[in-house]
Amino acid sequence: MRQVIIDTDPGTDDSLAILLALSQPDVEVLGLTTVQGNQSLEQINANATSLVNYLSLDVPIYSGSPHQSQNPVIAKSQRQAYHGDRGMGSLEIPPREELLAEESAVDFIIRAVKTNPKKVDILTLGPLTNLARCLEKEPDLVNELGQVYSMGGGIHKGKLTPVTEFNYGYDAQAAQSVYQQIGTQIPITMCGLDATYQAVYTPEIVQAIEDHFPKISELFHALFDDQIKTYQERESLPGCIIHDVMAFMVYYDPDFVEAVPLTAMTIVTDSNLVQGLCVADLEGRFNQVTNARVVMRVNPDRYFDRLMEAFMHLETHLP
Numbered sequence: 327m328r329q330v331i332i333d334t335d336p337g338t339d340d341s342l343a344i345l346l347a348l349s350q351p352d353v354e355v356l357g358l359t360t361v362q363g364n365q366s367l368e369q370i371n372a373n374a375t376s377l378v379n380y381l382s383l384d385v386p387i388y389s390g391s392p393h394q395s396q397n398p399v400i401a402k403s404q405r406q407a408y409h410g411d412r413g414m415g416s417l418e419i420p421p422r423e424e425l426l427a428e429e430s431a432v433d434f435i436i437r438a439v440k441t442n443p444k445k446v447d448i449l450t451l452g453p454l455t456n457l458a459r460c461l462e463k464e465p466d467l468v469n470e471l472g473q474v475y476s477m478g479g480g481i482h483k484g485k486l487t488p489v490t491e492f493n494y495g496y497d498a499q500a501a502q503s504v505y506q507q508i509g510t511q512i513p514i515t516m517c518g519l520d521a522t523y524q525a526v527y528t529p530e531i532v533q534a535i536e537d538h539f540p541k542i543s544e545l546f547h548a549l550f551d552d553q554i555k556t557y558q559e560r561e562s563l564p565g566c567i568i569h570d571v572m573a574f575m576v577y578y579d580p581d582f583v584e585a586v587p588l589t590a591m592t593i594v595t596d597s598n599l600v601q602g603l604c605v606a607d608l609e610g611r612f613n614q615v616t617n618a619r620v621v622m623r624v625n626p627d628r629y630f631d632r633l634m635e636a637f638m639h640l641e642t643h644l645p
């Protein structure tokens with residue numbers, strides 16, 4: 327059974343990714359670690375506990391430490407337009423504080439990885455703050471990690487600005503140190519905006535969810551109805567993009583991935599305007615050490631087929 331830690335900042339798209347991951351029979355989620363990003367850490371923690379509680383599970387949640395972004399663009403970005411006031415659209419599920427462990431996110435990640443060297447994968451759905459702090463505390467952890475999958479960045483696409491993405495823009499220093507320290511040993515599989523924008527949740531997809539999965543359908547509408555409007559209005563798309571769910575699927579069942587080149591990537595940290603910008607050496611011009619496998623092309627039909635299969639397990643787990 328594959329073991330994974332999900333590092334996350336729920337977040338509408340994080341929420342669905344977490345529920346999906348928690349309900350798959352062949353993945354063991356060892357814990358959720360939380361990170362400030364889409365909301366304050368306090369709200370993120372409450373959201374995470376409510377999601378685990380929703381499935382009546384006891385998966386522990388380990389809190390990160392508060393971290394305000396140093397990126398001046400973040401302060402001006404409008405998170406609530408995409409995630410709602412509390413980060414989960416209009417979904418309201420009671421939190422369950424007892425699920426919050428005393429151990430910190432960083433200590434838990436270090437402990438879990440050391441307990442089972444090279445077997446524990448990390449899936450990051452938020453800023454890379456926690457992983458960077460793990461490396462500060464325990465630089466050798468790099469030799470014991472399993473695979474790292476990360477939603478963030480974009481090579482030819484931005485969203486926070488036309489060229490930067492939220493997770494890597496929120497804590498660009500962390501992203502850069504994770505790619506330089508971990509990626510050069512075990513390339514990080516990056517599922518960024520290049521990939522996620524290839525799977526639009528069109529009215530046909532939403533209809534298919536309604537037809538086959540009544541419980542998920544209710545959840546989906548609560549999480550994403552407002553967001554669908556936002557994507558239509560701001561980006562002229564026929565539906566929303568659910569970034570973190572694709573990142574989970576890249577980890578879980580990646581047969582829909584068609585191009586994932588190995589490349590050297592640098593994340594810009596020293597700019598006010600474009601902190602988090604991903605510069606990938608896709609053509610190998612600079613002879614740098616490779617550190618990333620970037621999901622560049624997916625087959626959207628196969629993606630949605632695989633997702634619907636994963637949804638079957640979630641549907642049976644929902645109350």
Ligand code: BDR
Nearest residue numbers: 337339340451492493569
């Ligand atoms: C990423 O930013 C967050 O707002 C989402 O949850 C996702 O992880 C997409 O850019």
Ligand code: CA
Nearest residue numbers: 337340451452
């Ligand atoms: Ca997220």
